[in-house]
Amino acid sequence: MYKIKLHLRYADTDQMGVIYHPNYLTFYELGRTGLLNEVGYDYLEFEKQGTIFPVREVSSTYLKSIRLGETCYVYTKLLKVSRVKLTFYHEVRNEEGDLKSTGQTSIVSVNAKTFLPMRMPEEMTVEFEKYKDGV
Amino acid sequence: MYKIKLHLRYADTDQMGVIYHPNYLTFYELGRTGLLNEVGYDYLEFEKQGTIFPVREVSSTYLKSIRLGETCYVYTKLLKVSRVKLTFYHEVRNEEGDLKSTGQTSIVSVNAKTFLPMRMPEEMTVEFEKYKDGV
Amino acid sequence: MYKIKLHLRYADTDQMGVIYHPNYLTFYELGRTGLLNEVGYDYLEFEKQGTIFPVREVSSTYLKSIRLGETCYVYTKLLKVSRVKLTFYHEVRNEEGDLKSTGQTSIVSVNAKTFLPMRMPEEMTVEFEKYKDGV
């Protein structure tokens, strides 16, 4: 799976003394934009050209809390590819490999002004298919 | 369902020009802590006494984006009650009733220091049962 | 001074168990956009028409920490008005009147696309002058 290191911030903590749960969605996002870049698709370049990829569905299971100071990684792979939707699977693990959370995100391709669905170019989804289940 | 008004902030937006998707989890949290208060259980009081309720599972489906300036509400109800876990269902709707998102969250009762599971008092779960599917 | 109630969130806390300090800038922003609305100028309407008001300078002095569950208010007044810059003074206080923080923010009027300075209409600044040192 595609792996990135997390750069945790004091801002990510809450008064339970651990990383605040909605921030994991931000971590998953870092994983999937990183993976898209790896495949050759720059998310920000798409935005400039009028296509954005809002999240349609997200789920997350929290197994162990993360404390500031722990070194953690997000692992991401592509699960499903269609002309309008990409589905990713994510794991957060620390240096020792302990599983902190698992998650799944679907993003859809829409027009930046109208937010109406826009099909992705076929060569793009063909490219993504190659990266399914392992980058 | 238990209803609260959202007080959106500029900070909640992202460069797509809409409310950033992980913030919906914060909105769901406002809904469920509000509901717990309504039933007579003050989340913060529990924390002081050493019991916290971290999120175990969360899911969210985003149907329509929210723009700053829109008046929105979170509707929450209790779906499932056990001695260690509470499951909530949430909806975000605007003034006109348009459904913006649906979500589900499970929180578990744990010891604030050890993060080990702690059963909730029976009278508490009995109380919660009454509030299932409608407050 | 123009007063708004703060709607604190669990997300606003950090692992010190208090409201995380950069969030006060978000609170000051709620104060000044509220005050502008009161005077009759809708910040979001300006954005749609191509004028934005990024922050040029900000300062904050933290006197007492804020705990989740406290009822707090932001008080804001206009300190200085020019054709390109507005300067605000802020205070955060709780229900008992305890001063939590003081702050000052300057925002400048710029073109949303180029980020180059844009003079505000004269009638607007004349209007603001009336609201200086007390709304």
Added chain:
Amino acid sequence: MYKIKLHLRYADTDQMGVIYHPNYLTFYELGRTGLLNEVGYDYLEFEKQGTIFPVREVSSTYLKSIRLGETCYVYTKLLKVSRVKLTFYHEVRNEEGDLKSTGQTSIVSVNAKTFLPMRMPEEMTVEFEKYKDGV
């Protein structure tokens, strides 16, 4: 000055299309905790032992907006050292050296439970003195 690379997130942006201004305070914090670590003082270790360092004063001047995708750095140095307060100066610059913002932060040494001032050990402030105006 002590230099760290920023790892910007989509979450850091706002609907102006740039990095949201309160987040710079989070960046300054990354700079100063990094510098303290460099000197040999682990912020998180202090917290565990009951001493925390809340921010007392902060100021920031925003010169140029930051867009997601830009590579930016925080530069930090110690300006003033006393037994209860440390004052830092910060700059954010991009790869080309363009100055994005300047800032100053004072943190105070307090007891984690009471939030009352606690003098830092003398050997610690002596150590800090060496790092003033350049690490």
